[in-house]
Amino acid sequence: MPERGDRTTPGPTTALPAGSDGGAGRPALSKAAANGDGATRVKPGRHREATLYHALAGAGAGDGRTLAQLREAAREAYAGAELPVWRRSGFWTTSLQGLDLDALEVHPRAGAAGLGQRDGAGAPDELPDVVRRTLPDRARAGRLVQSDGAVVHVELDPQLAGRGVILCSLEDAFREHPDLVAPLYSKRLTIDRHKLEAANAAFWSGGAFLHVPAGVTVAEPFEIVYAIESPGVAQYARTLVHGGQASEFRVHEYDLADDFEGHPSGNRQALHAGAFELYLDDGARCRLAQLQDWGSGEVYDVSTRFVGVGRDAYCHWLPALLGGHLVRQHLELAVSEPGGEMAFRGLFFTEEQEHLDVFAVDLHETGPSSGDVHWRGAATGQSRASFEGLIQIDPGAQQTHTYLQIHSMMLSPKARVDAIPSVLVSADDVSASHGGTVGELDETAIFYMQTRGLDRPAAVRVIVEGFFEPVISELADEPLEQLVRAKVAEKLAAAREDIEAYASSR
Amino acid sequence: MADLEIRDLHVRTEDREILHGVDLDISRGEIHALMGPNGSGKSTLANTLLGHPSYEITEGTITFGGEDITDAEPHERAKAGLFLAFQYPVAIPGVSVANFLRMAINARREQPIGVKEFRSDLQHAIELLDVDRTFTSRHLNDGFSGGEKKRAEILQMAMLAPEVAILDETDSGLDIDALRTVAEGVQRLHDEQGLGALIITHYQRILHYVKPQFVHIMMDGRIVLEGGIELVERLEREGYEEIRREFGATETGAVPAGDSGA
Numbered sequence: 001m002p003e004r005g006d007r008t009t010p011g012p013t014t015a016l017p018a019g020s021d022g023g024a025g026r027p028a029l030s031k032a033a034a035n036g037d038g039a040t041r042v043k044p045g046r047h048r049e050a051t052l053y054h055a056l057a058g059a060g061a062g063d064g065r066t067l068a069q070l071r072e073a074a075r076e077a078y079a080g081a082e083l084p085v086w087r088r089s090g091f092w093t094t095s096l097q098g099l100d101l102d103a104l105e106v107h108p109r110a111g112a113a114g115l116g117q118r119d120g121a122g123a124p125d126e127l128p129d130v131v132r133r134t135l136p137d138r139a140r141a142g143r144l145v146q147s148d149g150a151v152v153h154v155e156l157d158p159q160l161a162g163r164g165v166i167l168c169s170l171e172d173a174f175r176e177h178p179d180l181v182a183p184l185y186s187k188r189l190t191i192d193r194h195k196l197e198a199a200n201a202a203f204w205s206g207g208a209f210l211h212v213p214a215g216v217t218v219a220e221p222f223e224i225v226y227a228i229e230s231p232g233v234a235q236y237a238r239t240l241v242h243g244g245q246a247s248e249f250r251v252h253e254y255d256l257a258d259d260f261e262g263h264p265s266g267n268r269q270a271l272h273a274g275a276f277e278l279y280l281d282d283g284a285r286c287r288l289a290q291l292q293d294w295g296s297g298e299v300y301d302v303s304t305r306f307v308g309v310g311r312d313a314y315c316h317w318l319p320a321l322l323g324g325h326l327v328r329q330h331l332e333l334a335v336s337e338p339g340g341e342m343a344f345r346g347l348f349f350t351e352e353q354e355h356l357d358v359f360a361v362d363l364h365e366t367g368p369s370s371g372d373v374h375w376r377g378a379a380t381g382q383s384r385a386s387f388e389g390l391i392q393i394d395p396g397a398q399q400t401h402t403y404l405q406i407h408s409m410m411l412s413p414k415a416r417v418d419a420i421p422s423v424l425v426s427a428d429d430v431s432a433s434h435g436g437t438v439g440e441l442d443e444t445a446i447f448y449m450q451t452r453g454l455d456r457p458a459a460v461r462v463i464v465e466g467f468f469e470p471v472i473s474e475l476a477d478e479p480l481e482q483l484v485r486a487k488v489a490e491k492l493a494a495a496r497e498d499i500e501a502y503a504s505s506r
Numbered sequence: 507m508a509d510l511e512i513r514d515l516h517v518r519t520e521d522r523e524i525l526h527g528v529d530l531d532i533s534r535g536e537i538h539a540l541m542g543p544n545g546s547g548k549s550t551l552a553n554t555l556l557g558h559p560s561y562e563i564t565e566g567t568i569t570f571g572g573e574d575i576t577d578a579e580p581h582e583r584a585k586a587g588l589f590l591a592f593q594y595p596v597a598i599p600g601v602s603v604a605n606f607l608r609m610a611i612n613a614r615r616e617q618p619i620g621v622k623e624f625r626s627d628l629q630h631a632i633e634l635l636d637v638d639r640t641f642t643s644r645h646l647n648d649g650f651s652g653g654e655k656k657r658a659e660i661l662q663m664a665m666l667a668p669e670v671a672i673l674d675e676t677d678s679g680l681d682i683d684a685l686r687t688v689a690e691g692v693q694r695l696h697d698e699q700g701l702g703a704l705i706i707t708h709y710q711r712i713l714h715y716v717k718p719q720f721v722h723i724m725m726d727g728r729i730v731l732e733g734g735i736e737l738v739e740r741l742e743r744e745g746y747e748e749i750r751r752e753f754g755a756t757e758t759g760a761v762p763a764g765d766s767g768a
Contacts, residue, residue, distance in 0.1 A: 450580035466600025
């Protein structure tokens, strides 16, 4: 295992940066090279340097410690850390300086029912408005809903419960299934890379735990929902999913917030700091989709997600990142055992003043393995979207074959999308490559469709939907596909004037 | 009064005038051929008739069905019953031929077309054009061969049932089988639906399969000669050079059309 945070791995290392601007890519071999000054690279106390754009690629914090010990260690890390800044020199900076963390309440819903747990058997009409409004009405295997700091609703198909499937709050899981939870909790997630990661590990409440036992196949999805209903909340979300040997299942996560319009507090800020881990045992197969739309409030989302794929296991992971005031996502999909396969899809659509920073890692810890990363994103308004995709092949991960592609589309003169694919290879019998495109609206295509009777907004919509379609159709789930398409259409309608102005300015 | 009336049309793009006063009348049920050497302004006329934003009309008018459409948006012209089959059809990735057709049909209707009606219309059009059933589930023009693209144009034309269609060099780049299919498709739409067509071409080939009643020859942004099918035969015998000499037009492309004086 390479030392965490060291991207100047010795040995047969290849780094192939390719800036999306067609040639102004950074030298990616090491940060020293990127700064052109190795000597001043490491400054003591520069915590942000140590957390910047590296794969986790190593053991997590769990390591035999109890939950209480981990919370305590995280609390210390939290107290000693500043809010993080992520910086990719020459491309983007993701700063939390606008976030008033002290003004946010951590456990607003913990009440008589105990910390982070309201009545677990809530009726569906207790669901937060935004959840009822958004989630498709469809067959499902189970559903867990957390609102603000507490789980407000849990349901599970009784037949599945009879076969050993568990879906409950993570707090309950620690009490009722410690043997299942303890070995996996924070197995690959760290707790101290930055202040909000530490805050999550120290203060999380409610949480979700899903366990699908060996050999169990479930056709319908498990839904895990995190909702923020009002501003002034810090939601520390914690999800742990385990797929036993040869299990097969789907997980749909929803991250949603109300729009906070006209809230009496006058505050418009909220924070979601999430930690998500999913482990697949030998031969397990999982399709994981995540739909994130934090609405028009000022929601900050700083989350880390890790998916570990075991021997001959398979994961298809598709985050749809559709909005948030400032979103920073570390998404890491690791093939940890021979024969593992993964497909890492994703889409993002930013608008207005939104800022999105995605770091997606395709990590191969052993071979043979295969990976396939394909993301698509668009930006309107004055939004910024930054995507770094890293293929990392560790020493010994021979016979790994992987490909990364990122396609983006700018729909407004003031929007900006940066996409940096990079490759870090420490094995010599592998293939790893990447590609990408940056597109604008094709006026010829718009005219073509207009001559068929579509008006200009409809033609733009066809182009953008067509652009996203290769990823959306991979959801392979009609209700979710429809929902994502509708969200994309909604955003396009909202940005109509902006897109018009862009067209006439060229 | 003709359905499509073009009067004294002057068109410029960037800083150059391409059309210097074109007059043309086309009605339903009529097949016209517009012929001329490369660069004579044929495609400019086609694009201008549908309102391409790169072409500016500086003088003259276009009326369609009695309405002045000189300044209308392209989609309004389409809804009024004009159609342009592109010389270079554009790929629309992510949208199947069938879905695109449904959108285009619904764009001009109050109520969306019923599933059965759409399916039967589509089946009819597919047979007309001799294309594979799977054709309509492929993404529009995405990865299509030249012949498939042109067939897709005619398929759209058949489904949208325009009053008057402009076919911009639909014959170029087609092998003889594809050419025959496409041409016979146009002829049948004319015979069955009363389609009016302006077939823009640079060669005589396609006119062996679709018989125009009216032939117009364009040079340097003007229609210099008009007649019936006998003009095609004359062109076959003499080529454009003879006509050029007769009308004193300049060498094609040698001088910017706007500077040709005459």
